[in-house]
Amino acid sequence: MTAVAVPSARIVGVGTAVSSTSYTQTEILETLRIDDSKVRSLFLNSGIGRRHLTLPSACPDGTRAFESQGDLLDKHAALAVDMGTRAVLTGLKDAGADPSDVRQLCCVTSTGFLTPGLSALMIRELGIDRHCSRVDIVGMGCNAGLNALSSVTAWATTHPGELALLVCAEACSAAYTIDGTMRTAVVNSLFGDGAAAIAVVADTTATPHGELPGPCVLKFGSCLITDALDAMRYDWDREQQRFSFFLDPQIPYVVGAHAELVVDRLLEGTGLRRSDIRHWLVHSGGKKVIDAVTVNLGLTRHDVRHTTGVLRDYGNLSSGSFLFSYERLIGEGLVKAGDLGVMMTMGPGSTIETALIQW
Known part of the structure; x- marks a missing residue:
């Protein structure tokens, strides 16, 4: 195996957090009084056991209250700050650091819009130095x-x-629409609330307890599938006066068909083959997406065990789901020095993003 030149940026800590209430798929169906057999099948065959959600409050008749776009934005702000803050504190503890050590904060979210951004709110909440560099x-x-x-x-x-610090805070409950359509049911069957944070430092191999240092990030690769630009998108629902997310049923197959191309380009010039990759940290996008990627890359069930486990326990956590898988991998304690890993995420565009990492 050809040695890879190691740049200095290293992941040194990880933390995750979820919202306070969770439901099984059956409990969600009963809570929302969904009787349609096709929708129920969609929920119950999703590969998801439980998800964390903050559903609308109950009305006197047991139905769930309508939430305006303003209500959803308020929910997004509250949940994103709460979950993001808890994930950061856990990640900093893992890195042997505290908020006063943070010099850059990058916040990612797709479940709501805030000005000032989530980074500003979290800097205030955590007491991070106000001169901290930030990106939203x-x-x-x-x-x-x-x-x-x-x-x-x-x-x-x-x-x-x-x-x-990188923080992915996704209050997917703030993008929930309840309208009885199959389009909405597809989205509602998948997503859950969650936040993940990782700490990154350059030119250091120090760890708080002397264990194996976290991985260096070696290289990134991207692919924008322009033919499927509209396959995942937010639309404005004029009838309900709020945003509604759309997922094309063909997207798992589109992503799967391009997964091999993206990974091969990521490894191009490194002297590495796919068989050299020991750890695969793939976005928990949904059962069909995971299956399509697994087949097209020739992976095993063991390779994607954390991807499927995160989907089972949390649903699709949007931008932070691959970091939940990373946290589980680290928690196993089986990673060895020199091990290579590939991180892969998929989303609107349609886009596949990859990163090559090495311990």
Whole structure:
């Protein structure tokens, strides 16, 4: 195996958080009084066991209250700040750091729009130095965590020894629409609330407890599938006066068909083959998406065990789901020095993002 030149940006801590209430798929169907057999089948065959959601309050007749776009934006702000803050504190503890050490904060979200951005609200909430560099990446969707990691690692390599934080905070409950359509049911069957944070530092191999250092981020690769530009999108629902997310039923097959191309381009020039990759951290986009990627890349069930496990336990967490898988991988304690990994996220565009990492 050809050695890979190792740049200096290294992931040194990870933390996750979810909202306070969770439901099984059956409980969601009963709570929302969904009787349509096709919709019920969609929920119950999703590969999802439980998700964290903050559903609308109950009306006297047991139905759920209508939420305006303003209500949803308020929900987004409250949940994103709460979950994001808790994920950051856990990630900083894992890195042996605290909020006063943070010199850059990059926040990712697609479940609402805020001005000032989520980064400003979290700096105030956490008491981070007000001179901290900050970036907000809004609306890029499920792939955005790797777009953000590219930005964060670039910043870290130009500021050696300074701590950068990436936070993906997705209040998917704030993008929930209840209208009885199959289009909406597809979206409602998948997503859950969650936030993930990772700490990145350049030019250091130090760890708080002397264990194996976190991985260096070696390289990124992207593919915009322009023929499927409208396959995942937000539309304005004029009847309900709020945004509604659309997922084309063909998107798993589109993503799967391009997965091999993107990974091969990521490895191009490194002397590596797909068989050299020991760890696969793939976005938990949905059962069909995971199956399509697994087949097209020739992966095993073991390779995507954390991807399917996160989907089962949390649903699709949008931009931060691959970091939930990363946290589980680290928690296993089986990673060895020299191990290679590929991170992969997919989202609107349609887009596939990848990163090559090495311990």
